[in-house]
Amino acid sequence: MSTLTAPPPGRLRTILVWGTVALVGAVCWSVLALARGEEVSALWILFAALSSYAIAYRFYSRFIARRVLKLDNTRATPAERLDNGVDYEVTDRRVLFGHHFAAIAGAGPLVGPVLAAQMGYLPGTIWIIVGVIAAGAVQDMVVMFFSMRRDGKSLGQMVREEIGVVGGTAALIAVFAIMIIILAVLSLVVVNALAESPWGVFSITLTIPIALFMGFYLRYIRPGRVMEATAIGVVLLLLAIVGGGYVEQLGLESALTISKEHLVIGLVVYGFVASILPVWMLLTPRDYLSTFMKIGVILLLAVGLVVAAPVLQADAVTSFATDGDGPVFSGKLFPFVFITIACGALSGFHALISSGTTPKMIAKEGQVRMIGYGGMLMESFVAISALIAAVVIDQGLYYAMNAPAGATGGTVQGAAQFVSSLGFTISPETLQAAADSIEEETLVSRTGGAPTLAFGLSQVFSEAFGGGLQAFWYHFAIMFEALFILTAVDAGTRVGRFMLQDTVGNFWPKFGDVSWRPAAWTASAVTVGLWGYMLYVGVTDPLGGINQLFPLFGIANQLLAAIALTLCVTLFLKHGWLKWVWVPGIPLAWDLVVTMTASYQKIFSDNPAIGYFAQASRFRDAREAGEVLAPASNDADMGTIITNSTTNGVLQTIFALLVIIIVANAVLIWVRAIRAGSLPTTEVPHTESTIVAPADFIPTAEEKKAVAAWEAERDAERERAGSTR
C-alpha cells in the first residue's frame, strides 16, 4: 500500500536539527571519555550537558507527557477550576517556570558538585546529566502531574491517602526531620563561608537592612512597586559587596571577624526573628532579591563559562573514587558520589514544591512537561556550572581549601604538607597568594563548598570580563550563595513551623491557628532550636562538620526522593499503568540501592572514617584508655566527637527506617493493585477546560492562532457583558 516517499520539508528540518544536536553531544561525550593527560576544555562538559538536556527534553519528556501520563489539555487544571486569586491562580507558563525554578533551585546544586569534584570531573558530570534526565526531572514532572490531578495536594497528603496511614505518618515525620537536616547543613555552609571573613560578613549583614528597606518601601512609600524596589535593592546589594572591600579602611575589620560559634548564635537568632516577623518586612523582599539573583547568576554563569573557556585541572577520575579515602568526604565513588550530588541530579526536596505550590497555578496540563521537567533541567545546568568551577581551579588549592582543619592544621605550611601527602603540590606562598588575590585572610580549610565555588567563579568571571576584579567576584559569589541559603532558611523555618502547628493542631486545635502568637512563637522556636542544634554539632565537630554532616544531608534528600518516587510507582500501579511503571520504577530502584547502601555503610561500616557508630566507639575506647586521638586535641574534643557521631548515626538510622516503613507499606498496595489490575485513586474527575494556552516555551503556529481566536472571543464577550450593564 504505502510507498516510500521523501519526508515533508518540516520533518526533514527537524531531523536535521536534532541530528546535529545528537552529533554535538556524541562528540562532546567522546572527548570527555577518551581525553587523558592532555588539556581538556571545560566547554566539552558544558556542551555535553546542553545537548543531552535538549535531546532528553525533546524526546524523553515528550514521551512521558504523551504516551505515559497522557497529559490532557481538554481537562481543566485546579488553577482553572478553583481560581481564587490567592493560591489557585491561572498563571502564564513562562512566569510559572520562573517561579518554580526560583523555588527549587538554591545553594544545593552549587555545593554538592564542588564537594564531589574530589572524585574527578567525570563521575560528577555523568551523574548530574544522566541522573537529571532519567530520575530528577522525571520525579519533578510526575509528582507535579499527580498533585495537579488532585487539586494540588501535598506529598504528605498524597502518601497518606494513596499508600496508607502508617506510610503517611512516617512520611510526615521524615519530611520534617529531613528538612531540619537540610536547613542545618545549608546554614553550616554559610557559617563556614563567613567565619573569619569580615568582607563576607559585612555584605551579608547589609542584606538585612536592604531587605527591610525594600519591605517598608513596598508597604508605605510606593506600595506594590516590586520592580522598582527590587532594582533599588539590587543596586544596594552590589554596593554592599563593593563596600565590603573597605572594611579595613572603615575600621570594622576586627568587629566583623567573627568565629564560627558566634555566627551560629547570630544565625539562630536571625532565623527565629525572621520567622515571626510579618512576612512583608523581611521574607518577601528578600525573596525578590534572591529570585532576581538566581536568574541573573544563571545568565552570568553561561556567558562567563563560554567566554572564559577554562581548562580542566582535575583528573577525570581520582584515586579517591576507588580507594574511598578522600579528605573532603569519606567513602568510594559508589554510593557516595550519588549521595553528595543530590540537588541538580535527583533532589527529593523538589517533590515538596512540585506538589502543593506549583500545580495550583498551572494553566494547562500540557505545561507540566515544560515546568516540571524543564525546570529541573535548568537546575541541573547550575550544578554542571558549579562542577566546572571546582575542577578548573588548581587542584592543590582545591584540596587545601576542602580538607578539614584537623588535617591541615589551619596553616598554609600544614596545608601544603597535607596536600603533598595526597600527591598534589602547592607551595605555602602560592596558597597565601591565592588568598591575597581575593582579599581573604586565608583559604586553608575553608570547607563547605561555597568558598571553593566562589574562588572558581572569581577566576572564570575575572578571566571572562577582565578588570582584575577577582576579589569582587569572589565576594559576589559568596553573597549570592549566602543569600540563597538565608532565603531557604527563612522559608524553611516557616514551613517547619506551619507543619508543627498543623500536626499539634490535630490534638489541640487552638495551637493550629497560625495567627495565634504563642503557638507561632513556640513552633518557630522548636524548629529553629532543632536545626540550630544540628548546626552547632557541625560547627564544633573536630572531624569537620561538612565531612560528617554532608553525607547525612545528601542521603536525607534522596530518601525524600525515594518517598516521592514510591508514591509515583504506587499511583502508576493504581491507575493500571503497569506497562509504564519503569518510568518512575527505575529511578526508584536506583535511588533505593544508592541510599540504602550509603545508609548501611554509614550505620554498620567498621571503618571509623565511614561508619558513625564505628567512629564513636573508636573514640570511646581511646578515651577510656586515657588517650587523645587526632584530630581531637583534648578530652572535651573526644567527648564532642563521641556525642556527635552517635547523634548522626541515630538520625541516619531513623531516616532509613522511616523510608523502609513507607516502601513496605507501599509494596502491599502494589501487590493489591497489580492483582486487581487497578485500584481507585483520589484523582478528581475530568472537567472540560475552556482556557487556551500554549504548552511549551515557544508556541507553535497553531497554538498562536488558537490563543488569538480565544482571546478575541473573550474580549467580545466582555464587550457584550459591559454594554448590557
Place this chain on the structure above:
Amino acid sequence: MTARRTGLRRLLREFTGEARWDDYLERCARDGVEPATRREFERHRAEQVAHAPMARCC
C-alpha cells in the same frame, strides 16, 4: 489587546505580582466599582501571603 497581554512588560509584571493590581483595576472598571487605594490593595495581598507557607528549596 493581545499585545498587552503577552508583552514583555506584562510578563515581568506578572512575574513580580504587580499585574494583579492591573487586573484588579480592569475588573473594577468593568464592574463599575470604585477601586480601593493601592495601599489598601497591597495590604490585603500581603495578608494573604502571610498565611501561605512559601516553599523554598535548597
